[in-house]
Structures are given as structure tokens and as C-alpha cells.
Amino acid sequence: MSTSDDVRRDPGATAVVDLAASEDPRAVARTLREQPVFRIGEEFCVVTRRSDIESALRKPAVFSSGADAVNLGNVRPLIPLQIDPPKHVKYRRILDPLFAPRHMAALEDEVVGLVADLVDRFAGRGSCDLHEEFAVPLPCTVFLHLMGLPIKDLDLFLDMKDGIIRPPGNSTGDQEPYRKKAANDIYAYFDEVIQSRGDEETDDLLSRIMHAEIDGERLTAEEVVDVCFLFIIAGLDTVTDSLDCFFAYLAQNDDHRRQLVDDESVIPAAVEELLRWESPVPAVARVVTEDVEIGGCPVQAGEQVMLLLGSANTDDATNPSAHFVDLERDPNPHLAFGGGVHRCLGSHLARLELRVALREFHRRIPDYSLAPGTVLEYTPGLRSLHTLPLVFSAAG
């Protein structure tokens, strides 16, 4: 068994570099940045400084995002995340236009309606679990609408994504059966949906992916499934994580919350700043394909590398004011969506959801705080909360 297997088998070994679960990830990152590379075992290392992370993201041939970089239960590479250039370009040429900001803007009214529906369910109650009642259902509901899939499948989708990202058990060995089952469910679900769609074009994202052509060719049914698998892994939990982080921050920082409530024009910049500050996806995984030096430290071919985006985003070597929150920060060239050729495909959809969520929620519930006695417990890997109980004056 290799050391990297040991590390994966024992999440405790990586806890020290897990910014996600930390109460103060900025402080953890500051300590880690004292060294450019933090090594765990012999074949696993963590890159801590912005300059090194940037250059790694921009060298996809050396820092491969291939299927070896992270275990997500899939049996074929996820498209486009686990495909390296040059083939990667083909997929992004098909998918990028479908997720371009202008295309996403057309969804705004629909997202406003979905946010309003969710908030109206608890606005009159004076309390809610923001995580369970808002942050979890919103991105999944948006996704089902976008893909033209039935809303009744919501719980099924949540089970599938949790089975991969948050399986029960404390070791990779315990978690593996859950991950395998969820992966099988995802393959079976999309195999069937794609088959039943046949050749008829409909006005939804899934249909557009199935019918998009590149150099006169469509994606195969298998390729479409591998894209959909990635959507479930990358597009649902990450927005939930961001919403948990944002609302937990705003519940504890009245001045910043009032700033948004008093002036909605601050919201787009606030979304960028809270993404930077919280870095809900604190790291991305790569495998090194040849011997390299990172910040003067030798790293060998085959080693697994974690690029700590959360540390890059708060690195005061490149940004002297990185250690405080400024909701109107400009410039704010953060790496919360990664960078290089694998820049998050869904970033513009995520921004739309986060922007609309902040605006519509605060129009209805401008003042709130954590329920008395709440101790926030962030989750490992991706920075989310198990529960986020809020209290406020009941509306209406």
C-alpha cells in the first residue's frame, strides 16, 4: 500500500491541513504558509502560497487533474474535470457557452422565484435551519429546473451527492461501499434519462449538452453521463457550502449584514469577498506528472498535490490587506473558483445563485442572528455546516 493510500484511508492525517473544518481557516493557512510545501507522508503534499498555487494551476500538463487526483467513486473520468488538455479543450468548447454569464442571466427570474418560495416557508416562523431549509435545497432545485429533470427527484439527488461527498464512516475503507452505491445510482439514473429522452430536443441544459456539436460530432451517451456525474459532485454541495458560510458570517457580523441590506449594489462585490474569505472549496487536487520544484521543494512524479485555494486567497504576500473582510474590495482577483484551464465551469451559475440568495433573503429577513447557544461545526473537505439555526423577527 502506498503512503497516499494511507493518507486517504486515514482522514485524521490530513486534518491538520483541512481548512474546511477549521473554526479559523485564515489562521491555519497563515501557519501553513510558513513553508511553501507542507508534506504529509511521502507521496502527499500541500502547496500553501498563492504564487506557487497560481503557477501550478497554469501548468495542467505537469499538475494533472486526471482521475488519479481524487477518488469520487466514478469508474470513468469525470468530464471535463478529470480530462487534461488537449482533449479537455473540446469539452470546454461545448460546455463553456452553456454556462457563460449571459446564458446564466436568463435564469435570474427563475432563481428569484425559487429563493422566494424557500424563504416564504419559514419567514413567518421567526426561526429556521438555514442549512437544511435553504442552503441544501436551493442549488439542487435550481439544478433540476436547469436540467429539465422532475423536482420530485430532489431527495434522490441529495442522497446521490451525499453518498459521494459525505458518505458515512471515518475511513476511506468504511466509506467506499457508500461511494460505490451512489456512483452506481448516478450512472443508472442518467443512463435511463438519456435513453428515454431519445432524439427530441427540449429547452433545457441536458438537451443542449446532448445535442451540442463540436467539429460536427455530438458527445456520446457515455460522455453526457460523465458530464452529468460531475455536475452532481461539483454543482450542488459547493453552493450549499457557500450559502452556509455566507449566512453564518453575516449572522455574526451585523455591520456587514447592514451594509448589504442598506445598499444592494454592494452584493456582487460582497459575493466575491465572502468567496475569498470563506473559500468554501478550500483546495483542489492534482497529480504531478514529472519531477518538479515547488517553492524550492522537490516534488516527485506521481505525488498527489493539494493546492490550498483558501490559503492563496488570504496570502498577505500578494495582498497586504488579505487579513480582513472588505465587502467592497477592489481589486479582488481571488481563486475561489480555481484557475487555469479547469476554472470552475459553473462559477457564473454559482455567482447568480449566491447574489440572488443574498438579495432576496435580506429583503424578507434583514435582521437575524445565530440561535442562542449555537456552536458552529464546519465539515471537513468542503466548508459546510451540519446545521445553521437562525432566529429573527417573524415577518408579516
Add this chain to the structure above:
Amino acid sequence: MKIRLDSEVCQGHGRCYTLAPDLFDADERGHCVLLKEEVPPGREADARSGVENCPEQALVLEED
């Protein structure tokens, strides 16, 4: 003041054309297209904001 774009480096983060839509535009994939290479008088701050918010450093400002 001139804006220079390295299209090879742009990855479609979209920060530039969101912040200054009359100076920067998006192509079909959401990658940056320069609308104006020469920054119009009075628009220096917006040009700077578009350039400096790029996480890839695909944009550069050339001062006269």
C-alpha cells in the same frame, strides 16, 4: 492608457466584463474580448478595476 489582453491566458472568469461592460465583452465561451484598447478619458478607474480583478493576470494596463 492602453489595455492589453493575452487571450491564451484568459480562462473566462468574467470579472472584467462584469465590472466594466463598456470596455470588455465576452465571446461565446465567456472569454474576454476587448471593446476598447485605448481607454477613453475618464474611464481609467473602470479599466483598472477590470484589469486588476482578473485572477489569471490575462489583462495588462499600459500607461502612456
